[in-house]
Amino acid sequence: MMEQNPLNALSEAMVAAVETAGAATLLVNARRRLPASGIAYAPDLVLTADHVVERDDEITVMLPDGSEKAAGVAGRDPGNDLALLRLGSPAASVAMPAPQDARVGQLVLALGRPSAEGIQASLGVISAIGGPVRTGRGGLLERYLRTDAIPYPGFSGGPLVDTAGRIVGLNTSGLARGASLAIPVSLAWQIAQALEKHGHIQRGFLGVRSQPVPISPAQQSALGRQQASGLLLVGVESGSPAEGGGLLVGDIIVAIAGQPVADPDELLASLTGEVVGKATPIQVLRGGSPATITVTIGARR
Amino acid sequence: MNAFDLTNWIADAQVEVVQRIQRSLVMVHNGRRGAGSGVAWRPGGYLVTNYHVIAHGRRHHVTLPEGQDLPARLVAQEPEIDLALLQVEAPHLPPALVTDSRGLRVGQIVMAVGHPWGQRGVVTGGIISGLSSAQTQGKRGSVPVIRSDVVLAPGNSGGPLVNAIGGVIGINTMIIGGDLGVAIPSHLVDLFVSEALGERMEVAV
Numbered sequence: 001m002m003e004q005n006p007l008n009a010l011s012e013a014m015v016a017a018v019e020t021a022g023a024a025t026l027l028v029n030a031r032r033r034l035p036a037s038g039i040a041y042a043p044d045l046v047l048t049a050d051h052v053v054e055r056d057d058e059i060t061v062m063l064p065d066g067s068e069k070a071a072g073v074a075g076r077d078p079g080n081d082l083a084l085l086r087l088g089s090p091a092a093s094v095a096m097p098a099p100q101d102a103r104v105g106q107l108v109l110a111l112g113r114p115s116a117e118g119i120q121a122s123l124g125v126i127s128a129i130g131g132p133v134r135t136g137r138g139g140l141l142e143r144y145l146r147t148d149a150i151p152y153p154g155f156s157g158g159p160l161v162d163t164a165g166r167i168v169g170l171n172t173s174g175l176a177r178g179a180s181l182a183i184p185v186s187l188a189w190q191i192a193q194a195l196e197k198h199g200h201i202q203r204g205f206l207g208v209r210s211q212p213v214p215i216s217p218a219q220q221s222a223l224g225r226q227q228a229s230g231l232l233l234v235g236v237e238s239g240s241p242a243e244g245g246g247l248l249v250g251d252i253i254v255a256i257a258g259q260p261v262a263d264p265d266e267l268l269a270s271l272t273g274e275v276v277g278k279a280t281p282i283q284v285l286r287g288g289s290p291a292t293i294t295v296t297i298g299a300r301r
Numbered sequence: 302m303n304a305f306d307l308t309n310w311i312a313d314a315q316v317e318v319v320q321r322i323q324r325s326l327v328m329v330h331n332g333r334r335g336a337g338s339g340v341a342w343r344p345g346g347y348l349v350t351n352y353h354v355i356a357h358g359r360r361h362h363v364t365l366p367e368g369q370d371l372p373a374r375l376v377a378q379e380p381e382i383d384l385a386l387l388q389v390e391a392p393h394l395p396p397a398l399v400t401d402s403r404g405l406r407v408g409q410i411v412m413a414v415g416h417p418w419g420q421r422g423v424v425t426g427g428i429i430s431g432l433s434s435a436q437t438q439g440k441r442g443s444v445p446v447i448r449s450d451v452v453l454a455p456g457n458s459g460g461p462l463v464n465a466i467g468g469v470i471g472i473n474t475m476i477i478g479g480d481l482g483v484a485i486p487s488h489l490v491d492l493f494v495s496e497a498l499g500e501r502m503e504v505a506v
Contacts (some may be wrong), residue, residue: 011409118432119407
C-alpha cells in the first residue's frame, strides 16, 4: 500500500533523473586539489567550469563506468567560467538540455562526480533567476540561476537538472566569490558551440572609455523616449573602430543597434560576437542633439 | 489531476510516513546531560541508538513516544560503527519497518526523524546524496555509509533515516564521516542486532 504512495513515485522519479543525468556527468581531473565535474556536451566534448581546469595538459576525464580518458582543452571562456574539453575518442553518453527555461520554484537536482565512488546529488529548488551580472572574472553573464541545492565540494562544472534528468544549468562556484550559481543551459550550450568552433568567445570591440551621465528631460524629449542615462565618451583610442566610425570625446552614447544603452554593463552586453565586423548604427547625443554614427565593430583581443 | 491535488497527495503521504516512524521513535538519555534519538528495532523493547549517545553514561533511560520514561539496559555496543542496542520493558513498543539498505540509490527521498537540540520528533527531509564509504578507527578500516543532504543537528544522533515508504534505511550519526551527517546503513545495523541477540545461533547447521 505504502509502496504505491505518491511520495515513493516522486522518489523513484528522482532516482531515474539522477541515473539519466548521471550517465552524462563526468569526473574532470585538471587541478591539484579535489577533482571537479563536467557535462558531456557531445560524445567527445565535455563542458566544465574554467576555474577547475588549472592546467592545459595531463587532463583526464573519468566516465561513469570508471574508465579514464585523456582530454585536451578545446576552448575557454574565462569571463563566463566555462571550458570545453575534447576527449581523444567519442566515449560519453550525451546530456539532454531541458526544453524550456528554468522557473523559480522548480524542483531541481545538483549533480557531481568528484570521486570514483559514484554520482552525488542534492535536492533543491530554483531560488532566483538574475542577471545580467558582471562576473568576478571580468565577464558579463546575461542570466544566472540560484538554487538552494547544496553545492558539495567538486560540484563545479556539473549539471543542475530537472526531475526528468534534463540539464537546466551548469553549476559553478567560480563566478561570484565562492557562492554557487548556475549558468542557464541555453547560454552554456551557446558558449559551448562557439568554443567548439573558435576555441574562444568572440566579443566586440569599440575602443572607448566612458562614464554614465544623466540625460536631461529636454534631451530625452529630443530622443523621443524616456532614458535617464547614457554613456559620456571620455576617451577614444586612436586607430580604434570608434575613431574610424567618427565617434568623438564628448559624445553621449544612448543606443547601439537600436537597443538603448544606459550604463557600461549594457554597453558590454551589446558588444557580442555577432556584431563583430558589422556596420552598426550607434545613436549619440552630440551637442545635445541626437545623431546616428555608423561604426564597424572590431574584435576584442 | 491538477498541480494542487498532486502536491496535497504527496504531502499527505509524507505525513503518513512520518507518523508511522514516530510510533517507534524514542529519546535516549545517558543520565548526564544531552539526549539522543533511538528507534525500536525488534519486538520486546529492543532499541538501536548511537554508541556515542550512551557512552560514559550509567543510568540510561528512554522516553517512549507517549511520554513514558523507562530505565534501559545496555545489551550490546559496537563503538567502531557507533551503534548500541538497548532494552526497555515496553513489550508493546512497535518495531520500525526496516528496509534493506543494499538496494539504495542516489536521488531517493529520505527523512531524518529525531530530537535535534532536544526538540522532540523533528523531521528534516532531503535525498540520498551519495553512497560511499567512511574510514573507521578499528578493525573494519572502512564501512559503507549513506550520505544525504538532510539537515542534522546534535540530538538527531541515533535516530532513523527513513525512505519514502517509512522504512528505516539507516541510523544517523555525526561521529564518523567528517563534518557532514551520515547514516549507518540498515543492513549493518540489522547484522549488529542479530549478532547481539544471538539470532544467528538459532539457525540449525
